[in-house]
Amino acid sequence: MARTVDTFKSRIFHDIDFDKPGKQTGYLRVPQSRDGGAWSTIEVPIAVVNGGKGPAVLFTGGVHGDEYEGQIAISRLARRLDPQSVQGKIIMLPAVDLPAALAGRRMCPIDGRDFNRCMPGDARGSFCQMLAHFIDSTIMPQVEVSVDVHSAGNSMEAALCSIMHWVDDAKIIERTQALAENFAAPFNVVFWGVDETATVAAAAERHGALSISTEIGGYGRVRPDAVRIAERGLDNVLKWMGIIEGTPDISQPGGGRTRQMMVRDQRSYLFAPSDGLFEPCFLPEQKIRAGELAGYLHFVEEWERQSQPIEFGIDGTIWMAPGSGRVKKGDVMAVIMQDFAGA
Ligand SMILES: [Zn+2]
Structure with missing residues (x-):
């Protein structure tokens, strides 16, 4: 009979007895x-x-x-x-x-x-x-x-x-x-x-x-x-x-x-529309409204390029705020939570 390696057996060892008082x-x-x-x-x-x-x-x-x-x-x-x-x-x-x-x-x-x-x-x-x-x-x-x-x-x-x-x-x-x-x-x-x-x-x-x-x-x-x-x-x-x-x-x-x-959905996430330096105008736990200014994307490498204002898409409270100034297109710049209302 062919011998096989037991692929499900853990290789981790320890001396804990999970049932010992x-x-x-x-x-x-x-x-x-x-x-x-x-x-x-x-x-x-x-x-x-x-x-x-x-x-x-x-x-x-x-x-x-x-x-x-x-x-x-x-x-x-x-x-x-x-x-x-x-x-x-x-x-x-x-x-x-x-x-x-x-x-x-x-x-x-x-x-x-x-x-x-x-x-x-x-x-x-x-x-x-x-x-x-x-x-x-x-x-x-x-x-x-x-x-x-x-x-x-x-x-x-x-x-x-x-x-x-x-x-x-x-x-x-x-x-x-x-x-x-x-x-x-x-x-x-x-x-x-x-x-x-x-x-x-x-x-x-x-x-x-x-x-x-x-x-x-x-x-x-x-x-x-x-x-x-x-x-x-x-x-x-x-x-x-x-x-x-x-x-x-x-x-x-x-x-x-x-x-x-x-x-609940993608609208809760504020995605960066392009690479840049994000200046947020909010802190975690802050109440915000749709259309309110979320911050500016700055393009310090180009004199000619205006900073881009970013607006919130929905009402709510800031759940997550960004820690890093530099963002890449598609990065999350904020996550907004709302009062629980079920599915
Ligand atoms: Zn974690």
Whole structure:
């Protein structure tokens, strides 16, 4: 009989026992042979806190290396959690794409991939693909809830929000909005994504978990209020699920609760009509109207060429603002969110 390689078996090794009671911290060792390191691995930090019978949750940070608040909040939570006060299981990966996190970059410097476009991965693939496959096949099936903490990275700045996908199931939408309201960022954005099937959030949905991500801050820096929102949000989710004791603190500075928003179609995106230097006239969370001036495109290389005024196409509130001055034709210069109104 012909022998075949098991193409589905993960090459990642570790000494975490996901069912063992107590707190375990360790590493997922992803093989990465290189010059001068034939048997090298990249050690991706993982913590599992298991307090016996109860629901299970996955917290991920550093899926993009230039988004820092989740990396801070999740590693701090992992250090702080006491298994004695936990009823259920918390799996934490504070720096999923570790090489990108150490480099402060969105894309993985090992294989050039965006980790959040790699699910469900490939057991025989590149670094990101192997790790994505492990998370998809070994971790995702264990959890009821997944919170993937992002901010907007070097290229954008976001309104402080959680985000979730539109799915054609009213019950799931309602449950996920409730999860987001308990995470309690100022905004929760439902969006109809382009190219979203390969994300961590989409993978969690495929496994039947309630799934939210966040976009808290950006511009490649650590925003103190965003760290606080992430820390309170993760604690809140654990309380809401009954994994730790207490009532979620869902209060908002202006009163009320998390504002439910949506980004429904292409009209929400303000695309650059040509290459240039974009001068925005807005900040995240600012209310804007259709026809209002969004900013100017400048062409500093040509004296004769007038700056081009850019207008907003729809009413709403700024969800994403650009971080980079230089834009290329087709780049997104702003994303506008509107109050949630269903499909
Ligand atoms: Zn991200």
